[in-house]
Amino acid sequence: MSPEDQPAVVYVVDDDAGVRQMIARMVRSVGLAAESFESVQAFLERLDPTRPGCLVLDVRLPGESGLDLQDHLEKAGIDLPIVFVTGHGDIPMSVRAMKGGAVDFIEKPFRDQDLLDAIHAALARDAAQRRDAQARAAARARLDTLTPRERQVLERVVAGLLNKQVAAELGTSEQTIKLHRGRAMRKMGAESLAQLVVLAQLAGAVEPPPASPR
């Protein structure tokens, strides 16, 4: 089953049984799947990173705190979006949480819609992240089918060199370069040079351009 096919799940981690049952119930009431855990340890034991979803987390958990968990997940390469919930929110803590990639920081008691909006946003981000990852993986797979020569040609074409320049650099004829370039484009599934550049970047064959301000 591919990741997209799996239904998204909302993980709720809160040491207060009442609160976590309430949030789980609220999530279920809008037709989403929810799983609740009383501790970070319990959550980590059950986590399936391939499954799309998001995390609703109490900032102050006994043992490993919510912020600690955020660090922990990041280090483990798990890119699960987090919605923080707190009973006693304070500014430094929320700043840290947001910097760590939190989707939202919600103070108890909260309006149900606020929490649900935050959860939906988190799930959307997760889906986007997973799509990106998938595209990257696909592009990387295509790149791996290139011969070393085709790869050399691709790297130079993507860097903006003309066929003639590539031929001179690799010590061969422009005709041969055209042939390699055509094969590389076909293999990468690119219909234009612009598409080839994007795919090459996705595959990690070349450095992406400096991020444009969003």
Place this chain on the structure above:
Amino acid sequence: MPHSSAAPERPLSSTDQPGGDAAQREHLLAALRQCRERFRAVADYTYDIESWVASDGRLLWVNPAVERVTGYTVDECLAMGDYPLPLIHEEDVADVAGALEGALSGTSGNDLPFRLRRRDGGPVWVAMSWQPTFADDGTGLGYRSSMRDIGDRKAAEEALVEEHRLLTSIIAHIPSDVYWKGRSFRYRGCNEAFARSAGVEHPEDIVGKSDYELAWEQRQTDYFRACDRRVMEENRPLLNIEEVERQADGRQAVLLTSKVPLTDAEGRVTGVLGIDTDISELKRVETELRRVRAELEARVQERTAELSTANQRLRREIGERERAQAALQVSEERYRLVSELTSDYAYAMAVDAGGRCQVEWATDAFARVTGWQPTGLQGHCDWIAFVHPADRPVAERRLRILLEGRSTVQEFRVVTPDGQTRWLRDHARPIRDGEGGRVVRILGAAQNVSSERQAEEEARRHQAALAQVARLSAMGETAAQLAHEVNQPLCTAIGNAQTALRLLAAPEPDLDELRAALNDIVAFGEHGAAVIRRLRQFLQRQQPEFVVINVQRMIEEIAALAEADARQHECRVQFEVADDLPAMRGDSIQLQQVLLNLVHNGLEAMAALSGSRRELNLRARTEDGGDIRIEVSDTGTGFGEEAAARAFEPFYTTRPGGLGLGLAICRSVVEAHRGRLWIVPRGDPGATLAVQLPGLAQEHP
């Protein structure tokens, strides 16, 4: 030679040449003269005395040597009728006369030694040789004799003989073995001593023998031979060789041997001379001496070692004694200081059959603390006289306990002679007259706790004010805590309500979910209300009310609240309350607050644990002294070293959002009840806090 030259030429005889002519005669005379001159030259100057005696014994001729030797002149001799007898030493005359008679009768002799008597009376040794003389026709003409002066020779011979005797005597008597051998290694002689060693009877018996014919062992003999050869070949002495030899008598002897080469006048080696000195005895003595000396040294060393050991022991004993003395001194000094300076005193009281007590002795501090002299109290029929009237019931109860044979600790006041009041804490122990006998003595120690008590009084006076401050602080703490405690159920209730509304909006509402949500709204609404109620209860109490309280009931009252809190923490809580708890005087609400606080702390400490391990225990029991002890234990993270040390400091907290006043306030409340609150040190995970409160029985029996 005047004599010869002066001799007249005259014919010897007219009949020498009968009928010869003159010339021939002249020639013959000349020849004769020549012959006579030669004869004279010889005869006159011969060294020996030469003489010619005619057959009738008359001296015909003697040469001048006679005067040189004897002092008598030739003419004097010629005048003697019986020459040479007057010249002969009387002891030798007979021998010489005999010889000369023989000479006249035709015998000859040689080298007959005898003494002449010189004119000056001294003897002169001569050796005489004589021969009869014959004419051509064979007729006897007497004899001729020559006497040779052998005085020097004789002296030399005598000296030699003397020397030889001396040498022989030396060799014979020297305590060493002396022997000498020729080049052929055969003995030429030895002394008696060597003969004995060699096992021969006389020294002469050894002459001509070789060592191989003597009593030595083969090995020894070879060795002797080698030494002898070496000495002779190298012509050099071997001196002072020490050797062990088996003697002829079988005795093993240690010999000091020297061998020297013997040489002739030309320095050629002719043999070897050996001198052996038996040093066996010397050696034995020397060995003995060495042994005795070694023994002596060993003894000396032994004795020295003993002495040094004894010395060390002595030094150690001295050291120990000094230390003991020093320790004793320190101990005495300490005791003196203790008895002089401390406010504690010890005492012993005798108890008579009627249960009355008399002070036997008491330490110095007794007088300082109580103001009474122990001897001064002898006059009182009962020591209780100096106890403060208000405390006499306590003192009497104390005495009853002691007389029943139990130890006791009591506090009571005494009144000094000048009317001051002192608080004493008295520890006393009864001594029975044997097993199960009556109490005959009481031993005790008392402490002046007046200042402590004054401080307590003062503290109690400040307590109300302090409690007020504490309550205000507690309010702040409680408020912060409540903010969270109220917020949680509130949030839960609101969230559930919103969800319920959302569920209702669905075309086919999930009724089970709806019911669960509504139930939770009720439960958490009530939970919030309970928190608020607790707060209100706490805030309502302004003044502590010290009344007699039933501790068991007081604990039961908080059980419900503690359990609610525990449920919220998903934790098990257990109460173990003994049913013999004494009553106490105090403020029940304040104490309940303390216990709830401790319970809540414990629950918080276990928040990080998985559910099965969360266990909280509250135990209450009666202590030996009648105190009430309540312990709250959790299985949480426990106190760290720093936390344990600082737990009771205000504003110290390990909890996020905590104000750090909880335990500080708890302690002030417990101390206001004359109790104690502390962390029980233990190895297990988790923490135990203990509250000890005075039971009522102790103050009012």
